[in-house]
Amino acid sequence: MITIKRTLYVLAAVALVLGVYGFWSRLALGERDVNYGSYVNWGLWVAMYLFFAGLSSRTFMLATLDYVFDVPLFRGTGRYALWATIVTLPAALALIGLDLGHMERIWKVYLQPNFSSLLAQLVWSYSMFFLIAIVSLVLAIRGQRRWLKPVMAVGLVLAIFVSGAVGALFGVNPGRVAFQNAMLPAQFPVLNLASGVALLLVIVAFFGIVPERERHGRLLRVLGLALAVLLFAKSYFLWVDYSQVLYSRVPDAVAVVEIVLLGRYAWAFWILQIGLGILVPVAIVLWPGTRRLPVAMGVAGVLVLVGLAVGKTAIIFPALAIPELEGLAEAFTGPHLDFDYTPSLMEWSVTIGVVGLSTLAYLVGTDRVPFLKNTPEVAS
Amino acid sequence: MNEHAPAPRDAGLSRRGFFKGALGTGALAAITAYEVFAIESDPANPVTFPAPSSPLSGPSSQLSSADGQVDVLERMRVELLRALAKPAADRRWVMVIDLRKCVGCHACTIACVAENKLPPGVVYRPVIEEEFGTYPNVGRRFLPRPCMQCDNPPCVPVCPVTATYKNEEGVVVVDYDQCIGCRACLTACPYGARTSDFGLTYGEGLPVAAGQIAGAELTGQYEKVENYEYGTPRRREKGKSPIGNARKCHFCLHRIKVGELPACVTSCIGRATLFGDANDPTSLVAELIARPNVSRLKEELGTQPRVYYLS
Numbered sequence: 289m290i291t292i293k294r295t296l297y298v299l300a301a302v303a304l305v306l307g308v309y310g311f312w313s314r315l316a317l318g319e320r321d322v323n324y325g326s327y328v329n330w331g332l333w334v335a336m337y338l339f340f341a342g343l344s345s346r347t348f349m350l351a352t353l354d355y356v357f358d359v360p361l362f363r364g365t366g367r368y369a370l371w372a373t374i375v376t377l378p379a380a381l382a383l384i385g386l387d388l389g390h391m392e393r394i395w396k397v398y399l400q401p402n403f404s405s406l407l408a409q410l411v412w413s414y415s416m417f418f419l420i421a422i423v424s425l426v427l428a429i430r431g432q433r434r435w436l437k438p439v440m441a442v443g444l445v446l447a448i449f450v451s452g453a454v455g456a457l458f459g460v461n462p463g464r465v466a467f468q469n470a471m472l473p474a475q476f477p478v479l480n481l482a483s484g485v486a487l488l489l490v491i492v493a494f495f496g497i498v499p500e501r502e503r504h505g506r507l508l509r510v511l512g513l514a515l516a517v518l519l520f521a522k523s524y525f526l527w528v529d530y531s532q533v534l535y536s537r538v539p540d541a542v543a544v545v546e547i548v549l550l551g552r553y554a555w556a557f558w559i560l561q562i563g564l565g566i567l568v569p570v571a572i573v574l575w576p577g578t579r580r581l582p583v584a585m586g587v588a589g590v591l592v593l594v595g596l597a598v599g600k601t602a603i604i605f606p607a608l609a610i611p612e613l614e615g616l617a618e619a620f621t622g623p624h625l626d627f628d629y630t631p632s633l634m635e636w637s638v639t640i641g642v643v644g645l646s647t648l649a650y651l652v653g654t655d656r657v658p659f660l661k662n663t664p665e666v667a668s
Numbered sequence: 669m670n671e672h673a674p675a676p677r678d679a680g681l682s683r684r685g686f687f688k689g690a691l692g693t694g695a696l697a698a699i700t701a702y703e704v705f706a707i708e709s710d711p712a713n714p715v716t717f718p719a720p721s722s723p724l725s726g727p728s729s730q731l732s733s734a735d736g737q738v739d740v741l742e743r744m745r746v747e748l749l750r751a752l753a754k755p756a757a758d759r760r761w762v763m764v765i766d767l768r769k770c771v772g773c774h775a776c777t778i779a780c781v782a783e784n785k786l787p788p789g790v791v792y793r794p795v796i797e798e799e800f801g802t803y804p805n806v807g808r809r810f811l812p813r814p815c816m817q818c819d820n821p822p823c824v825p826v827c828p829v830t831a832t833y834k835n836e837e838g839v840v841v842v843d844y845d846q847c848i849g850c851r852a853c854l855t856a857c858p859y860g861a862r863t864s865d866f867g868l869t870y871g872e873g874l875p876v877a878a879g880q881i882a883g884a885e886l887t888g889q890y891e892k893v894e895n896y897e898y899g900t901p902r903r904r905e906k907g908k909s910p911i912g913n914a915r916k917c918h919f920c921l922h923r924i925k926v927g928e929l930p931a932c933v934t935s936c937i938g939r940a941t942l943f944g945d946a947n948d949p950t951s952l953v954a955e956l957i958a959r960p961n962v963s964r965l966k967e968e969l970g971t972q973p974r975v976y977y978l979s
Contacts, residue, residue: 318866318907319867320866320868322866325789325864326790326854326860326864329851329864388848388849388850388912389848389849389851389864389865389911390847390848390912390913391848391849393829393847393849394848396848397848400829400830400846401828402829402830404825405825405826405852407826407827407828408829411828460826461822461826462856462858463855463858608855611860612857612858612859613796613811613859614796615797615798615811616796616860619794619795620791622788622790622791623868624789624863624864624866625789625863
């Protein structure tokens with residue numbers, strides 16, 4: 289386990305170094321070097337914002353299994369899940385902040401909000417959620433369980449709301465037929481739960497946070513099984529989404545699905561989302577030969593996380609790749625006026641840097657913060 | 669409607685008038701070009717452009733014509749002045765684009781870029797071209813696409829800080845100093861009518877040139893000239909609005925305010941783009957939008973665009 293942790297430290301540090309160029313470019317030069325633009329106006333950072341925001345809300349939900357519902361199997365995991373919430377939400381906020389043309393004006397959303405905007409609702413909700421997560425962590429560190437339960441119960445409700453609202457952010461756009469899917473607000477909480485379970489699986493498998501051998505094995509099996517169920521649900525959602533569109537034959541919506549299944553993003557869908565993100569991990573968590581191996585289970589968790597992150601990009605990029613009016617793409621050309629989107633080097637750099645930073649924060653926390661360093665059993 | 673129906677009674681442009689206009693424009697362009705380069709050759713004297721004229725200055729608000737024919741531009745300008753005399757809330761600006769007259773010259777696009785000093789990647793009024801039919805029965809048509817200034821605009825409620833809204837004249841505007849640059853309005857617009865300013869300039873990468881060649885310094889100076897969108901002088905400078913903002917067509921409100929028609933209207937060589945107050949029943953646009961051959965883009969969405977197309 290120590291070797292895995294060291295490897296993760298090295299990878300996270302390398303990722304952070306790779307991110308330096310992106311951070312410098314974004315902060316010094318603005319958005320000049322991004323590839324998203326006026327047509328595909330939300331790119332990699334927004335997709336990763338969705339991913340990290342979902343991860344934070346769902347790790348919080350999983351923390352409630354320990355702190356609110358007192359599930360014996362999850363005893364001692366709450367603190368690690370809560371710490372994951374604390375480090376992933378800033379990653380989400382950093383990515384969406386860097387995506388803003390004027391990030392220095394973010395205060396306006398707090399002081400001059402337009403609450404008819406889902407975006408404003410989300411900023412407020414996520415801010416409240418982050419506050420609740422921090423308060424929960426403080427209460428957990430102090431061992432004040434009496435206050436911790438109601439606070440986290442409120443946070444749990446908020447976590448469900450924010451997850452669905454992010455889906456609604458897309459679903460309410462009349463201009464994009466592929467987003468007009470009432471299922472999105474229903475799907476996001478489920479997909480995000482899969483990411484939370486996958487991350488907890490990684491933490492349990494790699495960091496040895498549950499010292500009792502028997503409970504450790506049982507927890508891995510339960511998380512693995514939950515992951516398999518959630519991945520089946522994800523597969524069903526994908527089938528529902530795409531089959532309905534294809535049967536309906538609405539041209540713009542069909543074009544979006546064709547981009548995902550057969551077009552420029554097909555490799556990401558079939559290889560990363562379906563192959564590595566669903567089939568391989570389901571095989572790992574269900575096959576008796578691998579489901580007993582913590583390392584294999586941890587790898588399955590990592591693969592699911594990658595698949596779900598790619599899934600977020602599959603919701604955004606293809607839907608924005610269809611011109612609102614036929615011929616718009618050729619009507620006036622120029623930089624940032626393109627319907628074919630591939631993230632720029634700078635966008636990748638920032639994303640990798642943020643992933644590295646949050647991973648590093650998580651690792652340092654588990655090694656340096658006494659509350660996380662000592663498992664309950666060790667502490668007692 | 670009959671495809672060959674006569675144009676509005678005052679829509680004609682006499683040949684003599686055309687040549688007069690062309691000669692006048694050419695002479696003016698030559699003088700202007702000389703002056704600009706003359707100024708440019710003196711680095712101590714940076715290029716300056718005049719501020720918009722005072723409100724409602726210019727020609728008389730009465731229609732007059734020696735040969736009895738009045739250019740629609742004249743008619744629309746008189747109607748504009750009449751509308752400006754009313755309270756703002758009583759005006760209903762609409763644009764009518766006659767697709768049968770549009771020849772796809774893109775003059776409106778360029779006029780808009782010049783008027784609003786639009787940088788690379790920002791466009792308010794592209795002209796969409798379409799080829800249709802099968803040889804030998806083929807044709808081309810052109811669809812200028814400004815902002816639709818919807819009466820039920822999907823871009824407005826999504827803004828988290830109310831930076832975009834309909835002003836009292838019903839034009840959807842962007843408060844550059846309020847916009848946080850989230851681009852939610854770009855996603856929401858069903859017409860792709862908003863673009864984001866990513867801070868690029870046309871002069872980047874150009875070599876430095878001396879004399880009368882348009883090198884980096886000359887182009888750079890032009891791009892730093894203030895524009896007057898929304899009636900406020902504003903230079904594009906790093907980190908400052910409108911860089912980082914959503915930008916869109918605003919019917920040239922700054923021109924309207926001083927009694928001038930939008931740049932795309934005055935630059936249209938075929939008089940295909942028409943503008944006016946639909947609340948004035950005698951206005952040209954009010955006449956035209958009552959015709960049966962009028963349509964609007966994506967009407968099924970219920971956005972109620974204020975841009976009408978004649979076909």
